[in-house]
Amino acid sequence: MDFYSINSLRENHAGWSLLRAQNAPLALTFFMAAFTGPNQRNLGRQELIDVLDDVLFGLRDSEGGDRFPRPAGEYLDDWAADDRQWLRKYYVSGEDEPHYDLTAAAEDVVRWVENLRGRDFVATQSRLTSIFAVLKQLVQQSETDPEVRLAELQRQRDGIDAEMQRIRDGNIRVMTGPEALDHFQQLTALARDLLSDFxxxxxxxxxxxxxxxxxxxxxxxxxxxxxxxxxxxxxxxxxxxxxxxxxxxxxxxxxxxxxxxxxxxxxxxxxxxxxxxxxxxxxxxxxxxxxxxxxxxxxxxxxxxxxxxxxxxxxxxxxxxxxxxxxxxxxxxxxxxTREAPPSGAFMEIDAPSVDVVLPFERPLYEPSRKVLVDDAVETADDADVDASALFGQFFVDKERLQANIDAILAGTEQATLAEVTAAYPLSQGLAEVVAYYQLATESDWATINPEQSQRLSWQLPDGSIREATIEQIIFGRPA
Structure with a gap:
C-alpha cells in the first residue's frame, strides 16, 4: 500500500472513522457489551436501547449527568447512518421493529482494541505447531510423485506404531499446564476470528x-x-x-x-x-x-x-x-x-375471399405402389482382401495422465492455461487429447473456460507435419 491508498482509507473507511470519532470509547463499550461479548447478532432496536441505557446509566453516574446527554435511540441512528456505517440497520420480514448488526469494519476495530490491552500469556508454541501442521499438509497434498507420498505415509505410520508401543510400555506423555493453556488460547483466538469472518x-x-x-x-x-x-x-x-x-x-x-x-x-x-x-x-x-x-x-x-x-x-x-x-x-x-370518423378514399385493402375450384378430372387416379424385388443373396468375402489393421489402430486417451500434467504445473503456480500445460507436456495424441482436456475443464470446479479469449495449440503428426488448433482459453486453478 502507498500513501494515497492509506490516505483514502483514512478518509473513507468506516473502521478508521470509528477510531477518530469523539464518542469512540462509548461506541466500542456498547459494541462489546451488546455484540462481541455475548456473541450475539441481529438484535432488535428495543433490546439494543435497553443495553445502551444500562451503559449510559453507569457512565453518567461516574462521569456526570451531562457527559452523554443524548438518548440511546439517537446514538443508534447516528451509528447506523450512511456516513458512519458502524451498525447495519435493516428490517426482518414480518416485523415492524428494525434490527441491528455489527458491521465487519466495526468488529475489526473492536478486536484490535481488545488486543491493545496486552496479554499476560502469549501463545507461541501452539502457533508454531499450527504452522508446521498446515505447511506439512500443503506440501504433502501437493506432491505428485507416488513414491514420495508413500514414503511420507510410511514414516507417519512408523511414528504412530512407535507412539502406540510407548503407551503400551506405560510411557504416556501428558501435555503440561503451560502447553495446554497455550493451545487453549490459540483455539479461542481462531474461533473468534472465524466468527468475525462471517x-x-x-x-x-x-x-x-x-x-x-x-x-x-x-x-x-x-x-x-x-x-x-x-x-x-x-x-x-x-x-x-x-x-x-x-x-x-x-x-x-x-x-x-x-x-x-x-x-x-x-x-x-x-x-x-x-x-x-x-x-x-x-x-x-x-x-x-x-x-x-x-x-x-x-x-x-x-x-x-x-x-x-x-x-x-x-x-x-x-x-x-x-x-x-x-x-x-x-x-x-x-x-x-377511426371507425367513428373514417378517412376519405381507400383506407385499407385486403384480398377478397375466394374458393379454390378443382375439377374432378384434375385429380390424379389411384396408382398402386410398385413392388421392388431385392436380391438377398449373401456372398462370403475373402479374408485375404480385408485390411483389419484399422480395427487395431485405435488409441486410448488417459485422462489421469492429463490430470497429473495439470497438477504438476499447478504445483508451482496458482493457475495455468492449457497452452502453458501443453508447452510443458506436448500433445502426443493430437486433437483427441485436446478434447480430453476440454472434458477435464468442464468437469472440474477449479477450471474456467473464457470464450472471449483464444489460445493456439500445436502438435506433430507421425509423418513430421505440424497441426494447429485455435480454441477458447482454458484456465486451470489450484484447488483450495
Missing amino acids: REVEQNFRKLDRQVREQIATWDGSQGELLESIFDNQQDISSSLQGRTFQGFWDYLMSPQLRTELQDLLQRATRIEALANAESLNALANLHQDWLPAVEQTQATVRQLSQQMRRLLDDKVFLENKRIMQLIRHIESGALG
Whole structure:
C-alpha cells in the first residue's frame, strides 16, 4: 500500500472513522457489551436501547449527568447512518421493529482494541505447531510423485506404531499446564476470528448482490441477455474462492459424524485438569453452537438476496407487460376513433375471399405402389482382401495422465492455461487429447473456460507435419 491508498482509507473507511470519532470509547463499550461479548447478532432496536441505557446509566453516574446527554435511540441512528456505517440497520420480514448488526469494519476495530490491552500469556508454541501442521499438509497434498507420498505415509505410520508401543510400555506423555493453556488460547483466538469472518463474508455477498441489482435497474437490453448476465454473476459468487471455501465449511459443519466428533472433543477439552482455571472455559463447550447461527444467517442472506433478485425480475416483467397493454389500448382507441370518423378514399385493402375450384378430372387416379424385388443373396468375402489393421489402430486417451500434467504445473503456480500445460507436456495424441482436456475443464470446479479469449495449440503428426488448433482459453486453478 502507498500513501494515497492509506490516505483514502483514512478518509473513507468506516473502521478508521470509528477510531477518530469523539464518542469512540462509548461506541466500542456498547459494541462489546451488546455484540462481541455475548456473541450475539441481529438484535432488535428495543433490546439494543435497553443495553445502551444500562451503559449510559453507569457512565453518567461516574462521569456526570451531562457527559452523554443524548438518548440511546439517537446514538443508534447516528451509528447506523450512511456516513458512519458502524451498525447495519435493516428490517426482518414480518416485523415492524428494525434490527441491528455489527458491521465487519466495526468488529475489526473492536478486536484490535481488545488486543491493545496486552496479554499476560502469549501463545507461541501452539502457533508454531499450527504452522508446521498446515505447511506439512500443503506440501504433502501437493506432491505428485507416488513414491514420495508413500514414503511420507510410511514414516507417519512408523511414528504412530512407535507412539502406540510407548503407551503400551506405560510411557504416556501428558501435555503440561503451560502447553495446554497455550493451545487453549490459540483455539479461542481462531474461533473468534472465524466468527468475525462471517460478517465480512456476508457483507461481500451483499455487495455483489448490490452490483447485480444496479445492473438490473440500468439494463436496456433484452430479457434473455439480462438473465444470462445474472446467472453468470451468481455462478461467479458460488465458484469464487470465498464461495467455495464457505460452502466447504458449511458441508463440514453439517456432517453429522464430524459434528458429533467435534462436540465430543469440546466436551473432553473442558474436562482437562490443566484448564480448570482458564477463562471462558465453559464457552468452549458451546463453540460449535456459536458457529451455527452465524453460518445459518450467512446462508439466509444468500437466499434472501436470491429472492430479492427474483422480485426485481418480476417487477421488470410487470412493467414490460404494462407497457404492452398500454400500446394495445392505444391501438384499440385509435381504431375506435377511426371507425367513428373514417378517412376519405381507400383506407385499407385486403384480398377478397375466394374458393379454390378443382375439377374432378384434375385429380390424379389411384396408382398402386410398385413392388421392388431385392436380391438377398449373401456372398462370403475373402479374408485375404480385408485390411483389419484399422480395427487395431485405435488409441486410448488417459485422462489421469492429463490430470497429473495439470497438477504438476499447478504445483508451482496458482493457475495455468492449457497452452502453458501443453508447452510443458506436448500433445502426443493430437486433437483427441485436446478434447480430453476440454472434458477435464468442464468437469472440474477449479477450471474456467473464457470464450472471449483464444489460445493456439500445436502438435506433430507421425509423418513430421505440424497441426494447429485455435480454441477458447482454458484456465486451470489450484484447488483450495
